[in-house]
Amino acid sequence: MATVTFDNATRQYPGNPVPSVDKLNIEIEDGEFLVFVGPSGCGKSTSLRMLAGLEEVNAGRILIGDRDVTNLSPKDRDVAMVFQNYALYPHMTVADNMGFALKIAGVDKGEIRKRVEEAAKILDLSPYLDRKPKALSGGQRQRVAMGRAIVRSPQVFLMDEPLSNLDAKLRVQTRTQIASLQRRLGVTTVYVTHDQVEAMTMGDRVAVLKDGILMQCDSPRRMYDHPQNVFVAGFIGSPAMNLMEASVTDGGVNLGGHTVPVERDALKSAGKNVTLGVRPEDLELSDDGSGIPVTVDVVEELGADAYIYGSTEQKLLASTGETGGPVPFIARVDGRRPPEKGTVIHLKPKSGHVHVFNADSGERIGD
Amino acid sequence: MARSLMKDGRPRSPFSIVTMVVLALLWTIPTVGLLITSFRSRDDAATSGWWTALFNPLGTQWTTSNYQGVWSGQDFGSAFLNSIVIAVPATIIPIMFAAFAAYAFTFMNFPLKELFFLLIIAVLVVPIQVAFQPMLNFLGPRGLGISGQYMAVWLLHTGFGMPLCIYMLRNYMSTLPRTIIESAKIDGCSHYQTFWRLVAPMSMPAIAAFATLQFLWVWNDLLIAKLFLKSDNATVIVALQKLLGTQGQGQELLTAGAFISIIVPMIVFFSLQRFMVRGMTSGAVKG
Numbered sequence: 001m002a003t004v005t006f007d008n009a010t011r012q013y014p015g016n017p018v019p020s021v022d023k024l025n026i027e028i029e030d031g032e033f034l035v036f037v038g039p040s041g042c043g044k045s046t047s048l049r050m051l052a053g054l055e056e057v058n059a060g061r062i063l064i065g066d067r068d069v070t071n072l073s074p075k076d077r078d079v080a081m082v083f084q085n086y087a088l089y090p091h092m093t094v095a096d097n098m099g100f101a102l103k104i105a106g107v108d109k110g111e112i113r114k115r116v117e118e119a120a121k122i123l124d125l126s127p128y129l130d131r132k133p134k135a136l137s138g139g140q141r142q143r144v145a146m147g148r149a150i151v152r153s154p155q156v157f158l159m160d161e162p163l164s165n166l167d168a169k170l171r172v173q174t175r176t177q178i179a180s181l182q183r184r185l186g187v188t189t190v191y192v193t194h195d196q197v198e199a200m201t202m203g204d205r206v207a208v209l210k211d212g213i214l215m216q217c218d219s220p221r222r223m224y225d226h227p228q229n230v231f232v233a234g235f236i237g238s239p240a241m242n243l244m245e246a247s248v249t250d251g252g253v254n255l256g257g258h259t260v261p262v263e264r265d266a267l268k269s270a271g272k273n274v275t276l277g278v279r280p281e282d283l284e285l286s287d288d289g290s291g292i293p294v295t296v297d298v299v300e301e302l303g304a305d306a307y308i309y310g311s312t313e314q315k316l317l318a319s320t321g322e323t324g325g326p327v328p329f330i331a332r333v334d335g336r337r338p339p340e341k342g343t344v345i346h347l348k349p350k351s352g353h354v355h356v357f358n359a360d361s362g363e364r365i366g367d
Numbered sequence: 368m369a370r371s372l373m374k375d376g377r378p379r380s381p382f383s384i385v386t387m388v389v390l391a392l393l394w395t396i397p398t399v400g401l402l403i404t405s406f407r408s409r410d411d412a413a414t415s416g417w418w419t420a421l422f423n424p425l426g427t428q429w430t431t432s433n434y435q436g437v438w439s440g441q442d443f444g445s446a447f448l449n450s451i452v453i454a455v456p457a458t459i460i461p462i463m464f465a466a467f468a469a470y471a472f473t474f475m476n477f478p479l480k481e482l483f484f485l486l487i488i489a490v491l492v493v494p495i496q497v498a499f500q501p502m503l504n505f506l507g508p509r510g511l512g513i514s515g516q517y518m519a520v521w522l523l524h525t526g527f528g529m530p531l532c533i534y535m536l537r538n539y540m541s542t543l544p545r546t547i548i549e550s551a552k553i554d555g556c557s558h559y560q561t562f563w564r565l566v567a568p569m570s571m572p573a574i575a576a577f578a579t580l581q582f583l584w585v586w587n588d589l590l591i592a593k594l595f596l597k598s599d600n601a602t603v604i605v606a607l608q609k610l611l612g613t614q615g616q617g618q619e620l621l622t623a624g625a626f627i628s629i630i631v632p633m634i635v636f637f638s639l640q641r642f643m644v645r646g647m648t649s650g651a652v653k654g
Contacts, residue, residue: 054549075555087546091568100564101554152554 002067002155004028004051004188008060009070011046011212020046022212023060028205031186033179034217035203037196038235043212044192045160051190052081052158064155080149081158084165086141088133088148095120095129098147119150122181139170146178150185157182157189163198175202196236200224208232230362233277233355239307239330245359246276253356255312258292260349262356266366274365275357280307282353283331285339291346294329299338306338307331308345398629405433405622412619433623437610443624445599446606450586451631453517453602457524457585458578465529466574469536470562474548484537490530498527499594506595515597523591528581539573540566575642582635586628603628 006026012019021043028034036044049055051062053074061070069077080101089097096103098119099112120126123143133141142162149157162178163171179202182189193199199206200220207217208231216228227233233241246253252261253276260276267274298309311326331347339345356365371379403417408428411420420427437443471477472484502523506514513519543566551561567574592602601609607628610620 052549052553054552074549074553079553081550081553083546083550085544085546087544087550089547089550089565104555104560148550148554 002065002188003030003063004034004156004190005063006047006051006060007063009047009050009057009062010059011043011050011055012058018212019058020212021050021209024212024214026207026214026217028188028190031188033182033189033191033202033204035199035206036190036192036209037194037199037206038209038215040194041211042209044194044209046212047209048081048158048160048190048192051077051156052079053077077156078154079156079158080152080154081160082145082149082162084161086133086145086162086165088141088144090133093130093132094125094136094144094147097133097144098151101148101152115151115153116147119147122150123147138166139174142166142174146181150181153187155188157187157191159189159191161193162191163193164195171198178202197238200236206236208235210235226364226367227277227355228364230275230277230357233357237279239280241277241279241355242329242331243275243277243357244312244327244329245273247273253354255292258290258346258348260354261351262354263366266356270356270358270365271360273359275359275362277355277357278349279353280330281332282350283333283347284350285333286346286348289346291348292329293344293346294331295326295344296339296341299341301335301338304335305332306335308333308339310345401622401626404619405626406430407619408432409619412622433619434627436617436620437624437627443603443606443627446601446603447627447631449517449596449600450602450604450628453520453524453592453596453600454582454585454631456517456521457528458582460521461525461528461532461581462574462578464525465532465577466536466567466570467562468529468533469540470558470566472533472537473540473543474561474566475558487530487533491534495527495590503594514595515600517596517600519595520591523595524581524585524588527591528584532577532581535577536570536573539570543569571642575639579636579639579643583632586632 004026005028006024009021009024010019011021024043024047026034036047038044046055050057051064053069053072053076057070061068063069064077064079089100092100095113095116098116102112102115116129117126120129123146125140125143125147128136128140128144133144136144142165145162149159159178163174166174175198191202200223203220205217206220206223208215208223210231216223216232218226218228223232223236227236227241230243234243244255246255246260248254248267248270249259251264252259253267253274254260255276292312294308294310294312296308296310300307300309308329308331310329310331312329313326329347333339357363358365373379400417403420404412406429407417407420408430411428468487472480503514504510506512506519506522508514511519513522547565547569548561551565556564586602587604588602589604589608592605593608596602596605603624607621607624610617610624
């Protein structure tokens, strides 16, 4: 068990003008579960592979514990990896698959057998130890891949989208199992996923990447409540946060004729326009006609809640009143009294749940 | 015919079954003809076709004298042994080296990798005949002085067989899931261990296919055997050719000899065919 440190770690593929991972700086604590998340091509898998030693580090350092592993080969890093496609050895039994690394390391047979059986018990694989991977279901193969990592008791677990090949139900189930297993074993874990729900539910901390650059690294709660920039705000949360251009007025931000109160100090540096973000659940229906007018296009009734998919006019310039055209708008309302399709409703953001971003840089303004 | 299901779940097709049976029979007929003729007397074989024996088995003079003739005549027995002594190493050696090379070309990075591979592909199109004179010089008394010995022929077959083998094996290995090799790396395997424990077992279908090809080619080879082996070391095929006199005498022995000579390749084929299965990597990765 150990800490993991990315110190300005950079990976640039030959022939590619932009680095795939650009000066990544993260410190992962001992026993922490860190999730890399981001859209495809954001460099999350590359970062993981750099830590595994499968990808060269062109600049910067990577440390496991106090050990600089930047130029060490994978086998000297004491890490175990679970691959997206499991990468089981097809001609070996489950037991041989799980014990392979120990066998290569020259651990004696009795000890291997013991550790494999322990891991198999944890993962409910005991009845399948003598089977070949091809005789297993997808979920069982996934568990064998996990078992292969556990048996080694490495300093760091690396997982590269280990759940993306499972069906939806099994994925949710396994998600919980992996998270609780990690807590129990207490092994530092770095996990890569493109699924932000997975990231939010599993991670102690979540690191959002975009185009090889770390956008924010925080606890899921903090990430959700205080997105550092427009990208994180739009990426984390489902349905996504409503983001729109709005003009700065006295005492707040003008949105579709409605003034959303925002601290004056915060707006000082913002200029004339800002990007305003409100989560769908932070909106309330207003009865008195004040608030943001939204034309309802679709109502998704989920029982307890209903999601309204609609659009609103955004005002670009307060002075001229010129509109920037309709922008999509999503709101969560009480599922028992959803509005009709085609009607115009007025929504008010709950106070203190409004996010304001600089219109140019996309950085968060204020707290 | 009931439309039952095949092993892989597809419905059985009566048409393809009939076609396969007909083709199999058609392909077997020459071998059956050879077998029957080899048991007929010289006069019979000279005057009528082998199928007459099939329709009139009692009126045929069955004889095993052809086989006796083959075994007693020249040193057919030792030629048979020579063939095995030549064919087995001449199959194993090129595959050994080619598999190592294919692994390196597939999974390792080294300078000029592409150029080397291109050279090997280029060698594929060079005819063997071109190399005979330089090889006779190289292996003969003026060079290594091993011409005429087994070693010379092993080397030649290794040299001529390897380019195709490297090419085939590399193509096969590049279809193996790359994550398995990466997983092995993380599990602490050296290249040597990765090759022996993972890549070689997973490449068995390709290795078996090439082993069969190479064995057949070496076993049936006359050109290299004639040119580079002294008569003590002659192979079955060379011996077969010698059975036939210049005036066509010994024709009846030829059929018996030919039948003896195909037994070993058949054994090789049937023992290797079970390795030539698809789906050797199934279950490794999620499709």
